[in-house]
Amino acid sequence: MKAINSIIIIGSMLAVFAATFSTVLWPALHMPSEPSEAWRPMTRLEQEGRAEYVGNGCTYCHSQYIRPQDWGVGAHRIAKVGDYHEQRPHLLGSERTGPDLSEAGGEHPNDWHLAHFINPRYTRPRSLMPRFEYLGRADIDKLTAYVQSLGGRNADDRVAAQNRYGAEAVAAYRRGPDANIEWLHSRVPVYWRTMPTQTPVTRASVLRGEKVYQDYCVGCHGPVGDGNGPAAPHLMPTPVNFTLLQRHLVEGKYIGGILYYQIMNGITGTAMPYFKKDLESAKIWDVGNFIEQAFINHVDDKFRTVEIPVAYEGEKKQRRKTGGERP
Numbered sequence: 001m002k003a004i005n006s007i008i009i010i011g012s013m014l015a016v017f018a019a020t021f022s023t024v025l026w027p028a029l030h031m032p033s034e035p036s037e038a039w040r041p042m043t044r045l046e047q048e049g050r051a052e053y054v055g056n057g058c059t060y061c062h063s064q065y066i067r068p069q070d071w072g073v074g075a076h077r078i079a080k081v082g083d084y085h086e087q088r089p090h091l092l093g094s095e096r097t098g099p100d101l102s103e104a105g106g107e108h109p110n111d112w113h114l115a116h117f118i119n120p121r122y123t124r125p126r127s128l129m130p131r132f133e134y135l136g137r138a139d140i141d142k143l144t145a146y147v148q149s150l151g152g153r154n155a156d157d158r159v160a161a162q163n164r165y166g167a168e169a170v171a172a173y174r175r176g177p178d179a180n181i182e183w184l185h186s187r188v189p190v191y192w193r194t195m196p197t198q199t200p201v202t203r204a205s206v207l208r209g210e211k212v213y214q215d216y217c218v219g220c221h222g223p224v225g226d227g228n229g230p231a232a233p234h235l236m237p238t239p240v241n242f243t244l245l246q247r248h249l250v251e252g253k254y255i256g257g258i259l260y261y262q263i264m265n266g267i268t269g270t271a272m273p274y275f276k277k278d279l280e281s282a283k284i285w286d287v288g289n290f291i292e293q294a295f296i297n298h299v300d301d302k303f304r305t306v307e308i309p310v311a312y313e314g315e316k317k318q319r320r321k322t323g324g325e326r327p
């Protein structure tokens with residue numbers, strides 16, 4: 001009996017050791033220690049931001065690795081071992097309540113991050129990320145520096161582009177609202193500037209567009225489209241006031257294509273994000289149709305004779321009467 005007991009004890013110790021050795025020690029000893037081509041050392045500020053990231057539990061919702069099977073949802077780059085060189089503790093994470101952040105650097109400019117950390121609902125109305133306003137400006141700046149470093153040298157290239165275009169956008173903004181809109185439109189390729197909306201401006205399209213607007217745009221561009229959403233005080237340049245586009249309706253130029261192009265690609269250097277990852281083509285046309293109807297009081301000529309939608313204002317009144325339910 002005794003002999004059998006000790007065989008069981010020694011046997012199970014060996015089993016535990018074998019499992020630990022093969023899944024922990026062996027990989028740790030053979031981990032390549034070479035940094036990847038994208039890796040670079042972190043600055044002091046970025047390291048402080050990393051400590052904030054750990055301390056505030058960002059890993060509970062965000063991962064930092066792209067697997068081969070994650071490729072194809074807008075991911076920049078599949079993770080390599082050397083990307084994590086000298087990172088202790090590693091922050092791979094196992095939850096994706098929020099998006100993966102391994103390539104977050106340079107995706108947005110700093111002013112977007114400021115508004116987003118103060119209250120994520122400002123930049124993404126349906127976000128469930130908690131507010132981090134209580135951290136105060138200094139710690140938010142540290143976190144921003146850290147997030148902008150994610151992706152290493154690749155992120156540095158994106159951040160440099162944000163800064164370069166950001167300087168141009170701020171200069172245009174300072175020239176006044178109409179000059180700014182002219183500058184914005186001059187950067188939209190002619191192909192898009194001369195394209196009317198490609199989705200008929202029907203009642204259904206405008207209502208779908210309104211839903212998209214409430215879910216994605218209202219925190220910046222504001223409930224009445226004047227650019228005064230709650231994020232605006234934290235942003236430079238501030239969000240476009242759509243009602244001004246009234247003054248930019250000229251012969252041969254269509255608003256539909258311009259809106260589509262700007263919404264799809266975003267405006268690098270400004271807080272205006274690109275929506276090609278979030279919205280399929282039809283919804284981008286729909287939100288453009290909504291903006292034209294609700295804020296510019298305009299319909300691209302092409303469909304003027306096809307179907308004039310029920311006046312948007314009338315619809316809203318009707319809905320108020322029926323207690324918010326859509327007729």
Ligand code: HEC
Nearest residue numbers: 056057058061097098099104107120124127128129130147
């Ligand atoms: C409860 C879950 C949760 C926690 C905790 C959380 N986030 Fe998020 N985060 C989200 C969700 C959901 C989104 C997507 C919606 C949005 O943009 O807010 C997001 C978006 C982001 C984005 C934007 C990504 C992009 O490409 O648009 C960044 C950057 C970010 N979070 C950083 C952080 C940092 C840094 C912390 C810790 C201080 C943190 N998050 C904590 C859930 C979370």
Ligand code: HEC
Nearest residue numbers: 123169184216217220237238239240259262263270271272
């Ligand atoms: C985080 C803030 C933010 C969010 C969210 C946002 N925008 Fe913007 N948007 C901006 C800023 C800032 C500008 C102006 C940049 C400038 O003036 O250089 C802008 C500009 C635009 C323009 C360019 C207008 C023109 O005439 O060229 C369009 C169109 C636009 N936004 C549509 C949208 C739509 C539609 C959504 C939602 C799907 C949206 N935006 C969400 C901040 C935002």
